[in-house]
Amino acid sequence: MVPSNYYIACSMILFSLGLYCLAAKRNMIRLLIGLEIMINAANLNFIFLSSYVVEGSVHPLAHVFTILSIGIGGCIIALGLVITIYAYRHYGTLDVRELRRLKH
Amino acid sequence: MFTPLLDALILFTFTTPLAGLIGRRVRHEKTAVATYATFALIFSLMLVLVFYSEVLWGVSFLAEHGSALPPEGASLEAGALSMFLATIFLIIGSMASLFSAREIEGESVTGYYTVLLGIITAMIGVVFSGDLFTLFIFWEAMCICSYVLVAFRRERWESIEASFKYLIMSSAGGITILFALSFVYGLTGTLSIPYLSMSLDGSGGNLMVYAALLMLIVGFGLQAGMVPFHMWLPDAHMAAPSSISAVLSGVMVKAGIYGLLKVLLVIFLPLRGSWQTTLTAFAVLTMFVGNLSALPQDDIKRLLAYSTIANSGYILLGIAIGSNRALTGSMFHVLNHALIKALLFLCAGAFIHRTKTRSLSELAGIRRAMPITGAAFIIGVLSLASIPPLNFFWSELTIIRAGVEAGMPSLSFLMILNMVLSSAYCLRMIQAVAVKKETSTSKKAKEVPLQMLLPILLLALLSVIIGVYPDPFQTLAETVAQAISVRA
Numbered sequence: 001m002v003p004s005n006y007y008i009a010c011s012m013i014l015f016s017l018g019l020y021c022l023a024a025k026r027n028m029i030r031l032l033i034g035l036e037i038m039i040n041a042a043n044l045n046f047i048f049l050s051s052y053v054v055e056g057s058v059h060p061l062a063h064v065f066t067i068l069s070i071g072i073g074g075c076i077i078a079l080g081l082v083i084t085i086y087a088y089r090h091y092g093t094l095d096v097r098e099l100r101r102l103k104h
Numbered sequence: 105m106f107t108p109l110l111d112a113l114i115l116f117t118f119t120t121p122l123a124g125l126i127g128r129r130v131r132h133e134k135t136a137v138a139t140y141a142t143f144a145l146i147f148s149l150m151l152v153l154v155f156y157s158e159v160l161w162g163v164s165f166l167a168e169h170g171s172a173l174p175p176e177g178a179s180l181e182a183g184a185l186s187m188f189l190a191t192i193f194l195i196i197g198s199m200a201s202l203f204s205a206r207e208i209e210g211e212s213v214t215g216y217y218t219v220l221l222g223i224i225t226a227m228i229g230v231v232f233s234g235d236l237f238t239l240f241i242f243w244e245a246m247c248i249c250s251y252v253l254v255a256f257r258r259e260r261w262e263s264i265e266a267s268f269k270y271l272i273m274s275s276a277g278g279i280t281i282l283f284a285l286s287f288v289y290g291l292t293g294t295l296s297i298p299y300l301s302m303s304l305d306g307s308g309g310n311l312m313v314y315a316a317l318l319m320l321i322v323g324f325g326l327q328a329g330m331v332p333f334h335m336w337l338p339d340a341h342m343a344a345p346s347s348i349s350a351v352l353s354g355v356m357v358k359a360g361i362y363g364l365l366k367v368l369l370v371i372f373l374p375l376r377g378s379w380q381t382t383l384t385a386f387a388v389l390t391m392f393v394g395n396l397s398a399l400p401q402d403d404i405k406r407l408l409a410y411s412t413i414a415n416s417g418y419i420l421l422g423i424a425i426g427s428n429r430a431l432t433g434s435m436f437h438v439l440n441h442a443l444i445k446a447l448l449f450l451c452a453g454a455f456i457h458r459t460k461t462r463s464l465s466e467l468a469g470i471r472r473a474m475p476i477t478g479a480a481f482i483i484g485v486l487s488l489a490s491i492p493p494l495n496f497f498w499s500e501l502t503i504i505r506a507g508v509e510a511g512m513p514s515l516s517f518l519m520i521l522n523m524v525l526s527s528a529y530c531l532r533m534i535q536a537v538a539v540k541k542e543t544s545t546s547k548k549a550k551e552v553p554l555q556m557l558l559p560i561l562l563l564a565l566l567s568v569i570i571g572v573y574p575d576p577f578q579t580l581a582e583t584v585a586q587a588i589s590v591r592a
Binding site: 015018019022028031035038039041042043045046048049050052053059061062065068069072075076079080083084086087090091096099 | 237240247258264268269271276282285290291
C-alpha cells in the first residue's frame with residue numbers, strides 16, 4: 001500500500017501548476033513550458049511510486065520508462081517549437097489570442 | 105523483434121526515405137515514394153489476411169514476450185480485437201496513401217509518406233501492445249506523427265493554428281495518461297494488462313484508483329473526441345490534407361476508443377459500477393454536441409468532423425451499456441464509421457482538389473460536373489443518415505436494440521433522437537451537392553483522375569456490400585466483442 005507522502009503532494013502541485021499554465025498563459029512558449037512541467041511531474045511521480053513496488057530500490061522498468069518518456073517529452077516540445085516558429089512567421093506575434101481565426 | 109506484421113511495417117517506414125532517394129535519382133521521386141508506400145500498406149494487409157485470419161476469427165491467441173517475465177517486462181499480444189482494428193487501419197491507410205498520390209504536391213513528398221506510414225505503424229503498435237508501457241510509447245509516436253501531418257501544409261495559417269491547438273491539447277491528454285500510469289504502477293507493481301486486471305480486483309474504495317481511472321478516461325477520451333475535450337478535433341480534421349483527415353477521422357479516433365476499451369473493460373472491469381454512469385453521461389453529451397454543432401456548418405470538412413464526434417458518442421454509448429450485443433454494435437460501428445468517414449473525406453478531398461473551396465454553398469450542384477465522385481458521396485451521406493440498405497443502419501440498430509434489452513430504453517431513445525438530427529444535416533449535404541443549382545465554381549470542375557477515384561469507389565463498394573449483406577461482418581464483430589468480454 002502506498003502511503004500519502006510529500007512526494008505525491010509535490011508532483012500533484014507541479015501537475016496542477018502545469019495545467020494552470022496551459023489554461024491561463026497566452027505566450028506560446030510558456031504553454032510549451034507548461035507542458036514540460038506536467039511531463040516532469042508525471043515522471044517524478046512515476047519514479048517515486050515505483051520505489052514502493054520493491055522495497056528500498058527503484059525497479060529497472062520504471063527507469064527505462066521514465067527515460068523513454070523524457071525522450072518523448074523532448075520530441076513533443078521540439079515539434080511544438082517548430083510550429084511556434086512557423087506561427088511567428090505567419091502572425092508576427094507569439095500571443096495565442098491572435099490564433100483564434102478558426103473559431104466560427 | 106516484434107510480431108512479423110509490426111516488423112515489416114517498421115522496416116517499410118524506415119526504408120521509405122531510401123525509396124525517395126532512389127526515385128530522385130531517376131527524377132520520379134513522387135511516383136517512386138507513393139508506389140512504395142501504397143505497396144507496403146497493401147502488402148501488410150495481405151500479411152494480415154493470409155497469416156492472421158485465424159486470430160481475427162478468435163481461434164488462436166498470439167503472444168510474444170520480451171526477455172523479462174510477463175508481469176514486469178514489456179510484451180506484445182494480438183487477439184481478435186487487435187487484428188480487427190489493425191485490418192481496418194491498414195485498409196484505410198492504403199486507401200489514403202493511394203489517394204494522396206495526386207493530392208500532395210511539392211518538395212516534401214518523401215517526408216509525407218514516411219510520416220503517413222509511421223502513423224499507421226504506431227497505431228498498429230498501440231493495438232498490439234500487451235502492457236501499458238508499450239502502449240504509451242506507441243501512443244506518443246502516433247500523436248507526434250499526427251501533429252506533423254496536421255501541420256503538413258505549413259505555408260497556410262489554418263494548418264499551423266490547428267496543429268498548435270492539437271499539440272497542446274493532445275499532449276496534455278498524453279501526459280494525463282502517463283500520470284495515471286504512475287499511480288497504477290505504484291499500486292500494483294505491474295503495467296501488463298492481464299496482470300493489472302487481477303491486481304486491481306479488490307482495490308475498490310482507494311482514492312488513488314479512482315483518480316487513475318478518471319485520468320485514463322480523460323486521456324484516452326480526448327483522442328476519441330469525447331465532448332468536453334473535443335475542441336481540437338474539428339480544427340485538426342479540417343486543416344489537414346483530405347487523405348490525412350480520412351486517416352485521423354476514420355481510424356485515429358478508433359485508437360482512442362481502443363484505449364478506453366482496454367482500460368474500462370479489461371483493467372477496470374471490477375469497478376464497472378463506478379465508471380458506467382460517468383461514461384454514459386460523456387457518451388450522451390458527445391452525441392448531442394457533435395450533432396448539434398454539425399447542423400449549422402457550411403464548411404464541408406468541418407461538418408464531417410463534427411459528425412465524427414457524434415459517431416464517437418454512439419460507439420462510447422455501446423461501451424457504456426456494456427452487454428455483449430452492445431459491444432457487437434460498437435465494434436460493427438467502428439468498422440462502418442471508418443469506411444464511411446474515409447469515403448466522405450476522400451470525396452470532399454476530390455471536390456476540394458478541383459474547386460479549391462470547402463464551402464458547401466460554393467460546391468452546390470457539383471454532382472453534375474463530377475458524376476462519379478458525386479454518386480459515391482451521396483452513397484456515403486445516405487449511409488451516414490442511416491438509411492436501411494446501407495451499412496450504418498445495421499450497427500446503429502444493434503446498439504439501439506442492446507439498449508432496450510439491457511433495460512435502458514431511455515438511452516436508445518436519445519440515440520434515435522440523435523439519428524434524426526444527423527439525418528437533418530445529411531439531407532442538407534445531399535441537397536447542396538445534388539439538387540441545388542450550380543455556382544460558377546462548381547460548373548468549372550472536372551472529374552478527378554483514376555488514382556483518386558479508385559479508393560473512393562472501393563470504399564463505396566465495401567459499404568454497399570456490408571449494407572446489403574451484413575451477416576458475416578456482424579458475426580465478425582460479435583466474435584471480436586466476445587473476445588473482449590472473455591479476456592476480461
